[in-house]
Amino acid sequence: MMTDAAALQARLDAMEKRLAQAEDREAIWRLFMAMQAAIDNRDLKAYGEGFTEDGVWAGVVGRGVGPVGIAEILGQYMKPWDSEATRTWHVTLDVLIDIDGDSATASSKFQHITPAENGTLRVWHLGAYDDRLVRTAQGWKFTQRLAYVIVPYMEPKFQRVGTGGE
Structure with a gap:
């Protein structure tokens, strides 16, 4: 039978673990x-x-490895905006994060929203991310981000360039 002190310590340990996981989820969400802000502002280095x-990073436009390689592959397609009237904004949706110590997996969806010619908003397309992350000395970082388009529909395995269709 557990003593009152041992029971209290067990409760405190469980609470600390839940708090740490909540803090990790918040850090990953951030x-x-x-x-999202970096890509919307075309800050591909960030x-x-x-x-x-x-x-x-792998998706329909190619595959990049490491910070420089990823910025380079995306830079081939993501040029600075001609004007605010031609830009898009990303919206991240349906985020699920699973943490296991110093590693995590996540899935989410994204939309690109752009101004329509009549001044209203238009959803350009809907996509999904399959992510793997790791805790580093600088905080959480991606070890893998697979990006693919859902609408208009394209078979995901053909979009995950260089990943073997994982």
Whole structure:
């Protein structure tokens, strides 16, 4: 039978573990938001810095490895906006994060929203991310981010360039 002190310590330990997981989820969510802002502002260097040195971004436009390689592959397609009237904004949706110590997996969806010609908003497309993350000395970073388009529909395995269709 557990003593009162041991029972109290067990409760405190369980609470600390739940608090640590909540803090980790918040940190990962903030990383998602920082990445969204970086891509929307075409700060591809900052986007790349959200990955480990061997981190992989793969999607329909190609595959990049490491912060520099990821910035380079995305830079081939993501040019600075001609004007605010032609830009898009990302919205991150349906985020699920599972943490296991110093590593995590996550899945989410994203939309690109752009101004329509009549001044209203238009959803350009809907996509999904499959992510793997790791805790580093600088905080949480991506080790893998697979990006693919859901609408308009394309078979996901053909979009995950260089990943073997994982």
